[in-house]
Amino acid sequence: MKIGTIAENQIEQNLLDEGLLPTPLLDTQMAYTLARTVMVGTKLGVFEALAQGALTSSKVAASCKTHPSATKKLLNALVGAGYLSANGERYELAPVARKWLLKKSPQSLHDKMLFQLMEWDWVEHYEDFVRSGKPLTVHETISDEEWGIYQRGMRSLAGTWVSEVAQVMPVPKGARDMLDIGGSHGYYSVALCRCHPELRAVVLDLPEAVEQAAPILAEEGMGDRVVHRAGNVLSDDLGTEAWDLVLIALLVHHFDDGTNRRLARRVARALRPGGVFVIQDVFRPRSPEEAGQLGALLDLYFAVTSKAGTWSVEEMADWQREADLVPQEPIRFLSAPGTGQQVAVKPAA
CATH class of the missing domain: 3.40.50.150 (Vaccinia Virus protein VP39)
Known part of the structure; x- marks a missing residue:
């Protein structure tokens, strides 16, 4: 299993096959933009606001206590990412969001998304780790509030x-x-x-x-x-x-x-x-060859954290x-x- 660039039409596939698409941009800017979009949508309560059915962006903003036009930008990004669908001016949950991101779903990753906002800060230390070889001392430095986020996030992950x-x-x-x-x-x-x-x-x-x-x-x-x-x-x-x-x-x-x-x-x-x-x-x-993408990335993550x-x-x-x-x-x-x-x-x- 891996994440990566997926062509949406034959022309894009041809360009991808020929090595003409700037995949490093997609692996970096688009990857972190997608990740942050989903995590922020979870934290602000966008998915919970739509749990009972389709709403306009203004009603989602009112529920989440967020800025109306900025909320619409976030909703449109989530539509593009496949987490919401849009019908005219109304937005509703895509199946992937209903299954994995609602608090009450049996398979909920809601709390893991919130924990990942902490992990976002941790991975900023990759450069320091590679330069010094010194990992983070996570358990010795997190606050009581962060301990709570950590425990709920790990419980959420265990459910998968x-x-x-x-x-x-x-x-x-x-x-x-x-x-x-x-x-x-x-x-x-x-x-x-x-x-x-x-x-x-x-x-x-x-x-x-x-x-x-x-x-x-x-x-x-x-x-x-x-x-x-x-x-x-x-x-x-x-x-x-x-x-x-x-x-x-x-x-x-x-x-x-x-x-x-x-x-x-x-x-x-x-x-x-x-x-x-x-x-x-x-x-x-x-070996790195046997690791695959996820194995190699996780090996680095756990070395840092x-x-x-x-x-x-x-x-x-x-x-x-x-x-x-x-x-x-x-x-x-x-x-x-x-x-x-x-x-x-x-x-x-």
Whole structure:
């Protein structure tokens, strides 16, 4: 999967094939203009204003408390981008916006769009990173308000592949206790507990994350079957033979190799015999050629925004093997290309 220039007629396709179109302009100016247009439309409430049906631009502006003529420019841009359609003076949601950008949609990415406005500021540091090699210290510098945006954004993102996660997760037969490390919003644990009635989960995350994520988890109505535990996985006691399943999702890219090896050993000690350790993350490809566009771009993004960056499945499996676990074949998600699970099992006693 990739993003890029798409011809809209045969003449454009011929020019594209001949290398006569200035694709760097489309890859840069048009790409960031499109991205910002969709994110701002989400933040200002344009899509919510149209949720109940078609409206004129003046009525959208009144609903969003925005300038009428400027709002019309934004609406027209969203029509061109395929997120709205227009019939005379009235605008309405295109299917893609109704499915992905309304707050109440089951597949809503609304909160991820708001989080991406934070990420927009982060990627401005690419040049500094390349010059100095120093990544951002995101978790140490964001405000309480930003922690809330971050947690809601990650919950929104989780919704895009949680069904596949619950379907493919190798939950041991008869599993009762799950530890979800760095799980903040707890949505993976919620989905798994709904699929496995005997399973209960503890979500361990930083106090700042738990404070903001607690209301998100409460909305799921899981009671004491999925609970938060504020702490730090790098220093907290994980127990001994206390868990049947340990999940670490989208976290190991924040830790260096030595930290991940030590963590794997502590997870192995915390697992019961026959227990399963799942690392769920973006996979670093073996080479740029294998990465593809999305894999290579995400590898750079995580290098800038975390202390380590992404890891390959071979490296993850090596951590697990060194901890006396038995690595399994990686599971690659269809709904989130470039991501998946590296699974290992603790041998039975």
